[in-house]
Amino acid sequence: MAMKLREAGYEVDVAQNGHEAIILLSSRRHDLIISDLELLGKNGLEVLREIRRHPEYMTMPFVLFTRTDPRHKTDNANYGNLMQELDALGATYLPKTASNLRQFPAIRIVK
Numbered sequence: 001m002a003m004k005l006r007e008a009g010y011e012v013d014v015a016q017n018g019h020e021a022i023i024l025l026s027s028r029r030h031d032l033i034i035s036d037l038e039l040l041g042k043n044g045l046e047v048l049r050e051i052r053r054h055p056e057y058m059t060m061p062f063v064l065f066t067r068t069d070p071r072h073k074t075d076n077a078n079y080g081n082l083m084q085e086l087d088a089l090g091a092t093y094l095p096k097t098a099s100n101l102r103q104f105p106a107i108r109i110v111k
Contacts, residue, residue, distance in 0.1 A: 035062070
């Protein structure tokens, strides 16, 4: 995904884990955060929670990819809790499907 974004003309920072993502955010201004829920160290949701504690990141767009797919609802309780928290924190959720990954960032992100 980073390669596709760079080819489209975007500057991209890539973190290897959640802790590194927090450090990168403090190093320079970013316009968008794209994360996977499943990260080493802090997961994507923990990164989102932490950055939302800082006023300068309260409205920064945040896209979270995860294997949980609302169409399948295999884990209804966890899915519902995750969706509620993402909505409360102002994040956008996208299922980690081949189609979504292939089309991003061309797909329209709708909350």
